[in-house]
Amino acid sequence: MTTVAAYAAPAAKAPLERTTIERRPVGPNDVLIEIKYAGICHSDIHQANEGWGEAIFPMVPGHEIAGVITEVGSAVTKFQAGDRAGVGCFVDSCGTCEACLSGQNQFCQDGVSTYNAIGRDGKPAYGGYSTHIVVDADHTLRIPDSIPLDVAAPLLCAGITLYSPLKRWQAGPGKKVAILGLGGLGHMGVKIAHALGAEVTVLSQTLRKKDDGLGLGADHYYATSDEDTFKQLAGSLDLIVSTVSAPLDLGAYLSLLKTGGAFVNVGAPEEPNSLNMFGLIGGNKILAGSMIGSIAETQEMLDFCAEHSLGAEIELIRADQINEAYERVLASDVRYRFVIDTATI
Numbered sequence: 001m002t003t004v005a006a007y008a009a010p011a012a013k014a015p016l017e018r019t020t021i022e023r024r025p026v027g028p029n030d031v032l033i034e035i036k037y038a039g040i041c042h043s044d045i046h047q048a049n050e051g052w053g054e055a056i057f058p059m060v061p062g063h064e065i066a067g068v069i070t071e072v073g074s075a076v077t078k079f080q081a082g083d084r085a086g087v088g089c090f091v092d093s094c095g096t097c098e099a100c101l102s103g104q105n106q107f108c109q110d111g112v113s114t115y116n117a118i119g120r121d122g123k124p125a126y127g128g129y130s131t132h133i134v135v136d137a138d139h140t141l142r143i144p145d146s147i148p149l150d151v152a153a154p155l156l157c158a159g160i161t162l163y164s165p166l167k168r169w170q171a172g173p174g175k176k177v178a179i180l181g182l183g184g185l186g187h188m189g190v191k192i193a194h195a196l197g198a199e200v201t202v203l204s205q206t207l208r209k210k211d212d213g214l215g216l217g218a219d220h221y222y223a224t225s226d227e228d229t230f231k232q233l234a235g236s237l238d239l240i241v242s243t244v245s246a247p248l249d250l251g252a253y254l255s256l257l258k259t260g261g262a263f264v265n266v267g268a269p270e271e272p273n274s275l276n277m278f279g280l281i282g283g284n285k286i287l288a289g290s291m292i293g294s295i296a297e298t299q300e301m302l303d304f305c306a307e308h309s310l311g312a313e314i315e316l317i318r319a320d321q322i323n324e325a326y327e328r329v330l331a332s333d334v335r336y337r338f339v340i341d342t343a344t345i
């Protein structure tokens with residue numbers, strides 16, 4: 001056991017504070033990572049506030065982890081000390097269930113999330129708002145040398161969460177793709193969809209971030225608060241990926257799709273969403289979901305980002321600014337991911 005520094009929420013909705021936690025000894029298949037940067041995902045806030053239901057406290061959030069390996073277990077061959085490494089939303093999977101065998105280990109029936117979960121050792125899992133983490137080597141990603149670690153951290157969740165559905169739904173040349181919501185996930189969606197060759201439209205609440213959106217690679221930018229947007233774009237889009245963290249008027253967005261078009265939801269609102277089914281059946285529309293990606297696909301995404309020189313747009317903060325950053329995310333005041341410099345913990 002090693003005692004390390006961390007920032008934790010002691011209870012639901014309580015401010016995060018500095019504390020210490022125990023990390024397990026480095027087992028034969030583990031790596032010890034010195035965390036350099038940890039992104040703040042809106043999911044951290046949903047969970048720290050128990051917005052998704054009962055959670056485990058104290059909670060050390062953080063599943064966008066970038067750092068350097070300082071020790072490897074005796075059976076680890078694919079990493080060595082000094083390697084740049086990342087950890088995303090899950091730290092264990094069984095490798096034998098249907099989901100794992102079908103290449104979707106993010107849905108392992110026996111999987112372990114990076115935090116707000118109980119590990120295989122029966123102890124609570126603690127996330128990335130910390131100085132070090134011990135992780136199974138098969139659930140550790142390799143961060144390509146060309147991506148600086150601070151802008152790489154958000155790729156471990158925001159990057160893969162957009163890359164996976166954009167690939168699955170064939171965003172590419174000739175496709176009109178809209179990203180709904182321009183926050184942490186959304187801004188990576190714009191960059192990745194553009195790099196895949198799609199014609200990209202941002203659907204944001206207002207035009208406040210229009211220049212940013214166009215700079216990230218969007219071809220068009222519309223405000224969802226303007227009713228005219230829904231008239232102008234009616235029936236025009238092949239794919240909409242929604243990153244919105246609150247319930248939506250789904251029917252209004254389905255009306256923007258072409259016949260057979262798909263609305264893919266990755267946002268995880270705390271409240272249910274209602275839908276008039278006529279919006280779905282008229283035009284054979286598709287309503288789908290997507291959750292992060294497998295370890296293999298996350299590595300593919302990191303390599304894709306390196307090839308296309310993609311990283312997140314970040315605001316680097318000190319650990320004592322985490323609570324303020326949470327408030328700013330909730331107020332949509334983020335451009336476009338807060339990343340904690342873990343040296344300040």
Ligand SMILES: NC(=O)c1ccc[n+]([C@@H]2O[C@H](COP(=O)([O-])OP(=O)(O)OC[C@H]3O[C@@H](n4cnc5c(N)ncnc54)[C@H](O)[C@@H]3O)[C@@H](O)[C@H]2O)c1
Binds near residue numbers: 181292
């Ligand atoms: N499916 C997954 O695997 C997965 C992974 C990570 C996060 N999430 C979830 O995705 C959501 C977004 O996460 P994030 O970290 O990008 O959050 P974020 O707060 O950075 O971004 C959300 C964006 O949506 C915008 N928005 C809110 N209401 C809108 C509306 N009606 N129209 C247009 N835009 C609107 C906000 O202004 C903000 O810019 C959260 O609910 C999070 O929990 C899901």
Ligand SMILES: [Zn+2]
Binds near residue numbers: 041042089157
């Ligand atoms: Zn996340």
